[in-house]
Amino acid sequence: MNSEEFKILLVDAPENLSLWFNGTIPSPALSILASCLKKNYNLRVLDLSIEERPWEKLKRVLEEFRPHLAGVSCTHTCQINEVSAELKIIRKFSPDTIIAGGGIIFSVFYEKYIKEGLIDIAVRGEGEITVKQLAEILASSVGRDASPRRSLAENTCITGRMTEALGAVNGISFMNGNAVLSTPDRALIQSLDESPYPAYELYPMERYTSPTFGGSRAFGVIFSRGCSNRCKFCSEAYEWNYTMRKPSAGYAAGLIELLYNKYGRDIFVIGDTDFLYNRQWALEFAELIFEKKMKIKFHIQSCCGSVIKNQDILPVLKRAGLFEIMIGAESPFSDVLKNLKKPYSDPEIIDRAMKIIKANGLLLMTMLVWGTQYDNQKTLHEGLKYFGRYSDFVCPSPLTPYPGTPLFDEMKEKGKIFVTDYSLYDQAHVIMPAGDMDYETTRRVYEFELFKFFNMNIDFYLKMFSRNRFLRLNQRAYVKLVWIHAFESFASRFGYRKKLFKHDEYGKVINQRS
Structure with a gap:
């Protein structure tokens, strides 16, 4: 043929x-x-x-x-x-x-x-x-x-x-x-520049939106593949054999230019695990944004160590459009950080990174992971409180043993995995017990502390009326998502149940004659 x-x-x-x-x-x-x-x-x-x-x-x-x-x-x-x-x-x-x-x-x-x-x-x-x-x-x-x-x-x-x-x-x-x-x-x-740009022209691009970051003006992109750190819960680092590969800054800026000129996108959520991993790359990317005269805004992810190491280039990136940094801080406790195999175990590094981001007038989104053998209700309560002092957004998630990772094999061997429906492995559902608690207590503690942190805090709601457009947009979306999670937790208190997407429609279709 x-x-x-x-x-x-x-x-x-x-x-x-x-x-x-x-x-x-x-x-x-x-x-x-x-x-x-x-x-x-x-x-x-x-x-x-x-x-x-x-x-x-x-x-x-x-x-x-x-x-x-x-x-x-x-x-x-x-x-x-x-x-x-x-x-x-x-x-x-x-x-x-x-x-x-x-x-x-x-x-x-x-x-x-x-x-x-x-x-x-x-x-x-x-x-x-x-x-x-x-x-x-x-x-x-x-x-x-x-x-x-x-x-x-x-x-x-x-x-x-x-x-x-x-x-x-x-x-x-x-x-x-x-x-x-x-x-x-x-x-x-080895050279990601050899990979072509996505074939956006084949998709109905007008239908892709991101309410959290700006609706139809916002768009998500990923330049790099993998991560060189060895955090035990990270499936992406494991999948790419703990390596970080980036295309050239020219390739990345060219993709932004395509989306900016052809599709009218000017707000970008960049999903690279550590945007600041390569200092020279980040500077070249910013210079190309200036050179192409693109007026954009962008969100990045980075590691705390990279933020500290490259703090002097944050003003340059901010002028290029950087408005928010998400960091994988995970926990303010040394024993938890060691157990998660973070590249640092000193909470002072997290503290410095958060202060640097805020000193540069950037929004700070902090990820918290809870559920190791060293965690309990106190570590969750204090972790949320600690990150909440600095962060505009705290994004907690239970430790999730993704299939294929060493963490999954370890927890399965220990008999610690209590949820076997992989559709619930979304960093929103408790999969295994934390510390010395049983599974039911772990889940009850997690849901209670999150509800208390988000809903018994007036500042959480006041952010919806901030003068900062991105803070306002983010927070309004977050409030909605937090309440969705709260209602789901209550409705599934006797066990998680996650329906197939459009399950009624699927049932009708699959039962039709071929």
């Missing part, structure tokens, strides 16, 4: 909004893969997170488009049930389609999904090179009138021709006879 005739559907499952960050952007992974494939194949993208009736939309697209290959991604662990539902709909209404799954869940549980028949191929690790090679092999192996999936099965299990071709592709797993065959891991891309 000619590549132009080979039809590929890249589809992103719907997702419930995060506790602290509500908003939508095209899948960073799938939108880049779309750029890799759009020139040579009959490509269509579908983002179900912005569809009012996502499951019906997926069924209709499958019936109309009839893709030879469907690429799905699981960006967040808590999206797992929606991804599984998406796969079941594809299997039912487009049974001849080859399904390739990528993202953290398929890198960890690839054998499960392949053996259950929900996917045919798992893409482990970065997908730019892998997916291009897969598409080329599959397009050349499928006859014009043949079933793509049948061709895959026949070539793999009978003649072995497909096995040989796929076996040469690093970073994939697939069924070979009665066993799952995994090829060697693919080496990480």
Whole structure:
């Protein structure tokens, strides 16, 4: 089959909004893969997170488009049930389609999904090179009138021709006879400048908003991949083998320029784990913003040590548009910091970083992680109070053992994991007990202290009327999210229950005849 005739559907499952960050952007992974494939194949993208009736939309697209290959991604662990539902709909209404799954869940549980028949191929690790090679092999192996999936099965299990071709592709797993065959891991891309910009032109960009940061003017971007720190709870650092890779500052500024000029975005939520990791890079980025005469505002994340080390360049970044820094402080207690394997164990470093950020007139968002063996009700109460003295926003979360991380393996071996529904692994739900408390006490303490901190504090509500536009916008969104969390905690006091996104609609669709 000619590549132009080979039809590929890249589809992103719907997702419930995060506790602290509500908003939508095209899948960073799938939108880049779309750029890799759009020139040579009959490509269509579908983002179900912005569809009012996502499951019906997926069924209709499958019936109309009839893709030879469907690429799905699981960006967040808590999206797992929606991804599984998406796969079941594809299997039912487009049974001849080859399904390739990528993202953290398929890198960890690839054998499960392949053996259950929900996917045919798992893409482990970065997908730019892998997916291009897969598409080329599959397009050349499928006859014009043949079933793509049948061709895959026949070539793999009978003649072995497909096995040989796929076996040469690093970073994939697939069924070979009665066993799952995994090829060697693919080496990480060393120069991220080689990766194309996301194919935003294929998405309805006007439908992507971020109420927390500015509505339709705001947009989320990620430049780097990974993190060089070894925080035991961080799945991103583990996934990328504790490395930090950044594209050039020119590449990053060019992406901002594209969004600024073509799509009218001027407020950016930059999701790099440590924007200040490379001092020279950050300065070059700011200089390019000045050079391109872009009047933007941007939020960044950084580590406390990087803030201290690069405090003298914060005024430059502020002139370029920096308005807020989020730091992963986690706890003001040394034993907790050591247990979390933070790059520092002295709370004085956190204190200095917070003071530096506020001294530069920037908004401060502080992340708190609670739930280690050294935590109790007092550490949560005092941690919230301590960070609240400096921070404009305190974002607490229970320690979450993400599948695939050393923390997950450790807690599973110790029998500490009390919630096995991965859709609840969203840093908003208590998964395991803290300190010497049992699970129920841990959950009760966590929910009580959060409710008390946020709702028995007049300053929390007064921020909704701040003269600072970003503080006002952030806080109004936060108040809503805090109350949603409070009501959910009360309603699920006998056990968490998280419904599938648009579950009634899904039930109707999946029960229709194919």
